[in-house]
Amino acid sequence: MIDTIVRFLLLLAFPPIMLGIVNRVKSVFAGRKGPPILQTWRDIAKLARKGLVVSSTTTWVFLAGPAVSLATVLIAGSLVPYGPFRSPFGFTGDVILFAYLFGLARFFTTSAALDTGSAFEGMGASREVTFAFLTEPALFLALLTLARLSGSLDLNGILLGPAGGFSSATAAPLVLVALALGIVVLAECSRIPVDDPNTHLELTMIHEVMVLDHSGPLFGVITWAASIKFFVLSTILLHVLLPMSSGNAAIDWLIFVAGLVAVSVGVGVIESIMARFRMRRVPWFLTGALLCSGSAFVLLVR
Amino acid sequence: MSSLPGAFARIKAEKALPFDELPLLDGEGLAAAMREAIREGSRVVSYFGIPRPDGLTELVSVMAGDTTNALGAARARVKDAFPSIARDCPETQLFEREIAEQCGLASEGHPWFKPVRYRRSWTGRDAWGRDPSLPILPGVGDFYRVEGEEVHEVAVGPVHAGIIEPGHFRFQCHGEEVFHLEIALGYQHRGVEEALRGGPDSRTIRIIETIAGDTTIGHTSAYCQALEALAGAKRSPRTDTIRAIALELERLANHTGDLGAIAGDTGYLPTSSFCGRIRGDFLNMTAVLAGNRFGRGLLRPGGVAFDIGDAERDELLKRLAAAESDVTNAIELMWNSSSVMARLEDTGRLSKDEAIELGLVGPAARATGLARDVRHDHPSGIYRFAQIPVATFDSGDVYARANVRWLELGRSIAFIRDRLSALPAGSLGAPTGPLAPRSFVVTLAEGWRGEICHVAITDEKGDFERYKVVDPSFHNWPGLARALRGQEISDFPLCNKSFNLSYCGHDL
Numbered sequence: 063m064i065d066t067i068v069r070f071l072l073l074l075a076f077p078p079i080m081l082g083i084v085n086r087v088k089s090v091f092a093g094r095k096g097p098p099i100l101q102t103w104r105d106i107a108k109l110a111r112k113g114l115v116v117s118s119t120t121t122w123v124f125l126a127g128p129a130v131s132l133a134t135v136l137i138a139g140s141l142v143p144y145g146p147f148r149s150p151f152g153f154t155g156d157v158i159l160f161a162y163l164f165g166l167a168r169f170f171t172t173s174a175a176l177d178t179g180s181a182f183e184g185m186g187a188s189r190e191v192t193f194a195f196l197t198e199p200a201l202f203l204a205l206l207t208l209a210r211l212s213g214s215l216d217l218n219g220i221l222l223g224p225a226g227g228f229s230s231a232t233a234a235p236l237v238l239v240a241l242a243l244g245i246v247v248l249a250e251c252s253r254i255p256v257d258d259p260n261t262h263l264e265l266t267m268i269h270e271v272m273v274l275d276h277s278g279p280l281f282g283v284i285t286w287a288a289s290i291k292f293f294v295l296s297t298i299l300l301h302v303l304l305p306m307s308s309g310n311a312a313i314d315w316l317i318f319v320a321g322l323v324a325v326s327v328g329v330g331v332i333e334s335i336m337a338r339f340r341m342r343r344v345p346w347f348l349t350g351a352l353l354c355s356g357s358a359f360v361l362l363v364r
Numbered sequence: 365m366s367s368l369p370g371a372f373a374r375i376k377a378e379k380a381l382p383f384d385e386l387p388l389l390d391g392e393g394l395a396a397a398m399r400e401a402i403r404e405g406s407r408v409v410s411y412f413g414i415p416r417p418d419g420l421t422e423l424v425s426v427m428a429g430d431t432t433n434a435l436g437a438a439r440a441r442v443k444d445a446f447p448s449i450a451r452d453c454p455e456t457q458l459f460e461r462e463i464a465e466q467c468g469l470a471s472e473g474h475p476w477f478k479p480v481r482y483r484r485s486w487t488g489r490d491a492w493g494r495d496p497s498l499p500i501l502p503g504v505g506d507f508y509r510v511e512g513e514e515v516h517e518v519a520v521g522p523v524h525a526g527i528i529e530p531g532h533f534r535f536q537c538h539g540e541e542v543f544h545l546e547i548a549l550g551y552q553h554r555g556v557e558e559a560l561r562g563g564p565d566s567r568t569i570r571i572i573e574t575i576a577g578d579t580t581i582g583h584t585s586a587y588c589q590a591l592e593a594l595a596g597a598k599r600s601p602r603t604d605t606i607r608a609i610a611l612e613l614e615r616l617a618n619h620t621g622d623l624g625a626i627a628g629d630t631g632y633l634p635t636s637s638f639c640g641r642i643r644g645d646f647l648n649m650t651a652v653l654a655g656n657r658f659g660r661g662l663l664r665p666g667g668v669a670f671d672i673g674d675a676e677r678d679e680l681l682k683r684l685a686a687a688e689s690d691v692t693n694a695i696e697l698m699w700n701s702s703s704v705m706a707r708l709e710d711t712g713r714l715s716k717d718e719a720i721e722l723g724l725v726g727p728a729a730r731a732t733g734l735a736r737d738v739r740h741d742h743p744s745g746i747y748r749f750a751q752i753p754v755a756t757f758d759s760g761d762v763y764a765r766a767n768v769r770w771l772e773l774g775r776s777i778a779f780i781r782d783r784l785s786a787l788p789a790g791s792l793g794a795p796t797g798p799l800a801p802r803s804f805v806v807t808l809a810e811g812w813r814g815e816i817c818h819v820a821i822t823d824e825k826g827d828f829e830r831y832k833v834v835d836p837s838f839h840n841w842p843g844l845a846r847a848l849r850g851q852e853i854s855d856f857p858l859c860n861k862s863f864n865l866s867y868c869g870h871d872l
Contacts, residue, residue, distance in 0.1 A: 092637035181518045185853075188539075255703065258631040262525040263857040265518075266629075336703040337630035341540055341854040343706070 065147050073139045077289035078102035080326040087330025109282030120177050127174025128280045132287040134167040139294045143218050145318035146307035152218040175272035186271030196348035197249045203355035204239045210362045221301040235358035243299045245351035251292040254333040296325040371397035372436030377742050380593045380805040386439045394440035395447040401427045402453045407723050410817045411459035412832045413467040415487045421467045430741040448474035455723025464491040481550035502550040503532040510536040510543050522551050529867035545848040552871035560831035573660050576869035581614045582811025584663040586818040589807040591665035594799040600790030603667045604745035605783050610659050612776040615812040617646035619769040622864050627698050629858045630707040638694035645687045667793015708763035712847040712859035724843045726814020726836045730756045731764035738810035765862040799826040835869030
């Protein structure tokens with residue numbers, strides 16, 4: 063019971079803090095003091111108090127975009143196990159639901175962008191779906207590989223692995239899956255080198271340009287939902303990178319949170335030491351993720 | 365070799381001559397002479413009109429043959445129209461549109477006859493026959509369009525997401541690829557040339573200092589030289605040296621800022637943040653000289669307002685050494701980062717031929733391998749005795765424009781260090797006296813963006829009848845539009861930063 067409460071508190075409260083950690087790491091690399099760790103929460107609180115501007119050319123789809131993305135990431139977040147703690151909602155085949163929740167969120171985000179009729183947002187929507195075309199199968203194949211390894215078809219079983227833990231004989235496919243998931247995290251959460259979350263240059267944006275017309279509370283919801291997506295995908299990555307359980311609940315929770323912090327720091331370091339790819343090169347990078355998880359799967363079925 | 369046809373009078377920068385001594389041609393003759401000069405390798409430095417009370421307009425053309433260090437000028441009187449040579453000589457197209465807009469003359473045969481700044485003419489005539497009762501709005505009008513099922517148009521600006529000046533950019537795209545970019549400016553027009561007419565007065569220098577706020581020293585140098593030439597004033601070597609140090613400090617600050625901004629646009633944070641700070645260090649060195657970070661109030665016609673004492677000299681040398689090592693670290697970091705280089709190389713490529721055709725100046729021209737630098741080709745002041753090697757690179761892409769800036773950083777630092785360690789003696793100068801009447805003078809300065817050209821023409825009383833300012837941005841904006849052809853639209857901000865042109869310098 064306590065574990066379930068902790069789960070939901072973490073799911074709701076921790077994601078914006080992860081963005082705060084990423085930004086703090088980037089600041090340190092740039093020689094700046096940087097914003098407070100809680101800055102993303104403060105931004106969301108500020109946005110919640112603001113007014114809302116809704117263009118008269120838009121329809122209900124414009125409002126549905128942020129609402130659906132928040133709802134879907136919350137559902138996705140409640141389906142995955144956190145560290146050794148199983149999800150209370152798991153069922154056979156929930157992995158398919160999980161993958162399509164992201165698809166549904168994307169459908170509504172891009173529809174809301176197209177709903178504004180702006181050339182920028184159409185451009186962003188086109189980029190988003192083009193790149194998703196490569197990240198979705200990469201994520202699917204990674205989950206499929208893990209499903210094959212664990213012999214299970216529900217997320218709890220897939221991510222927690224076989225009873226005795228993954229055997230060292232499967233190290234090669236696991237490394238490939240970790241690489242693929244790492245790239246998926248960077249791409250899906252619009253981080254450098256795929257997208258630049260800090261830029262103000264609308265012509266170069268992928269994700270941010272789709273939400274240019276959302277303001278106030280709606281934009282707060284988008285920011286929050288984006289951070290939860292980062293949290294959920296990082297959780298999946300942690301199952302591959304850090305599949306450990308001490309048996310003590312308190313220590314396990316600490317390990318889990320430390321893992322999330324480590325992923326945030328890692329993303330911050332990557333963002334600090336490299337530039338973005340040219341837009342034309344992004345598909346190559348994403349194809350790399352697809353090849354990694356595809357090869358991992360091939361290694362297992364041979 | 366670039367040579368000027370005989371129709372042009374040979375002139376020298378910073379040397380006033382009676383205006384009536386300029387050869388007088390008719391419109392066709394001037395066009396033919398300019399066409400011939402450009403074919404022979406010369407380029408347009410300035411080309412403008414002076415409306416006369418009798419309804420005629422006097423066109424004045426200043427051309428430069430850089431390889432022979434030659435400057436030439438000629439004029440023509442025209443009535444309602446003048447022939448355009450832009451179809452054969454694209455570098456003149458913006459000048460011709462400017463003349464048409466300011467003087468209300470039709471530019472006959474102009475391939476893309478549009479306003480430049482969307483203002484009414486000075487004469488009451490209108491080259492486009494627009495209704496005088498309706499307002500003229502910048503950026504409103506026809507744009508070049510590519511038709512087709514899969515072609516789409518993206519319009520950016522005039523309000524931008526960043527805190528920058530306003531300008532309107534119209535892209536014709538096929539997916540991510542840009543077929544064509546058209547740039548419409550004019551939002552920043554303040555009426556600089558109109559306000560300078562009848563001067564110089566106490567406001568004039570303030571206006572000059574803010575033609576382009578980041579090029580205060582560059583424009584003020586050209587202005588002071590013009591006044592000194594017209595008043596026949598002599599400057600001491602000490603004055604020239606202090607001016608050159610200020611000009612190079614301005615270059616250092618802006619080049620550092622540009623390199624940081626280029627890194628920032630690729631998402632490479634460390635160089636971006638460091639350069640932002642180091643740019644401030646260079647600006648603060650200008651403040652040591654003048655008490656103002658942009659050098660406002662330092663240059664005055666006749667001399668400079670502040671001397672460099674021993675304390676300032678030591679302070680500057682100390683700060684210069686620190687900033688040099690900081691900027692080297694920050695830029696080396698970027699050069700050694702393969703992900704940044706992958707973005708810079710082969711992006712926004714311009715060939716040397718295109719640069720010549722469009723008449724580009726400054727680092728943008730030098731990045732295509734064109735050795736075009738006023739400090740070398742038409743030196744004035746201390747640059748006649750202390751040369752700075754011209755920094756060129758040949759790939760013509762964003763990397764080349766960044767690298768030229770980087771090379772110039774090192775050379776400017778060395779130049780300042782040499783000048784500071786051997787400051788010549790001499791006075792700081794005295795205010796200039798009255799200006800010669802009915803005279804004409806051209807002055808050139810190599811600002812950090814490129815060639816700055818000022819042309820002053822005085823009336824019978826020695827007041828400015830016409831004061832023509834050409835900011836390097838006026839030459840270079842078409843270069844940016846050309847560089848975008850066939851590029852990805854997402855690379856536009858990076859290309860734009862690599863040119864970093866001035867909106868207000870163009871709009872005046």
